[in-house]
Amino acid sequence: MDKVNLRRRLASARASLSPEQLRANATRVRETLLEQPWVQMAGLVACYWSEGHEPATHGLVLALWKHGATVMLPVLRDDNDLDWAVYDGPDSLAPGRFGIMEPVDTRRGVDAIRTAALVIVPALAVDPATGVRLGRGGGSYDRVLSRVGPNVPTVALLHDGELVEGVPAEPHDRPVRFAMTPSGLTSLM
Numbered sequence: 313m314d315k316v317n318l319r320r321r322l323a324s325a326r327a328s329l330s331p332e333q334l335r336a337n338a339t340r341v342r343e344t345l346l347e348q349p350w351v352q353m354a355g356l357v358a359c360y361w362s363e364g365h366e367p368a369t370h371g372l373v374l375a376l377w378k379h380g381a382t383v384m385l386p387v388l389r390d391d392n393d394l395d396w397a398v399y400d401g402p403d404s405l406a407p408g409r410f411g412i413m414e415p416v417d418t419r420r421g422v423d424a425i426r427t428a429a430l431v432i433v434p435a436l437a438v439d440p441a442t443g444v445r446l447g448r449g450g451g452s453y454d455r456v457l458s459r460v461g462p463n464v465p466t467v468a469l470l471h472d473g474e475l476v477e478g479v480p481a482e483p484h485d486r487p488v489r490f491a492m493t494p495s496g497l498t499s500l501m
């Protein structure tokens with residue numbers, strides 16, 4: 313299946329998840345991640361601020377922040393590349409392009425991602441054989457992941473059923489090292 317149709321299929325499956333399922337999924341993803349030593353030890357974490365039926369991150373971001381980590385969230389640029397700014401509590405966010413909440417703090421630039429010790433990314437699907445992820449189609453995270461060093465854990469958050477064999481891979485696609493579903497953490501490479 314091509315990327316456009318795969319995106320459509322996965323988005324409509326997400327749309328059928330109930331608020332209760334979304335909450336339960338978020339709790340399991342958050343608890344499993346927070347048990348990992350490499351999550352607990354990360355002082356600077358890049359995450360995303362979820363919206364709609366995406367795997368929810370608000371509780372995770374809050375927990376990391378309370379735990380003392382610095383959490384950077386993306387700020388979408390006009391060229392679809394991602395700038396980064398620090399989360400500083402629920403009042404530190406405001407709607408950006410497409411209405412996604414973004415931190416209002418000073419922007420640290422696109423290269424700030426190079427200093428993250430842990431990178432948590434959104435995805436609609438991940439190929440369990442290759443780690444290639446399917447995103448929204450802006451190529452934003454392909455650029456982000458190309459700046460992340462090989463020893464930094466990169467984790468895509470998914471719902472169950474979103475580990476999909478045969479995600480179409482193009483030369484610019486950058487794989488992730490882990491996929492996190494409510495059923496558990498999968499190491500990919």
Ligand SMILES: Nc1nc2c(c(=O)[nH]1)N(C=O)[C@@H](CNc1ccc(C(=O)N[C@@H](CCC(=O)O)C(=O)O)cc1)CN2
Nearest residue numbers: 360361362363366386388394410412434448450452453
């Ligand atoms: N929660 C979250 N934050 C994120 C991302 C994400 O996937 N999820 N991004 C991941 O890169 C970046 C934002 N990229 C986005 C790209 C497109 C749309 C969007 O709503 N697009 C419309 C169609 C736009 C158009 O007409 O071109 C849509 O999908 O309906 C939103 C965010 C950074 N922040």
Ligand SMILES: Nc1ncnc2c1ncn2[C@@H]1O[C@H](COP(=O)(O)OP(=O)(O)OP(=O)(O)O)[C@@H](O)[C@H]1O
Nearest residue numbers: 315445446447448449450451452453454455484485
């Ligand atoms: N490094 C890059 N610089 C500029 N454009 C890029 C880069 N990488 C990918 N793109 C462009 O982004 C577009 C979308 O790519 P693709 O469909 O693979 O997105 P995606 O991986 O689903 O989305 P995302 O990375 O935002 O989650 C492609 O047209 C591609 O040319």
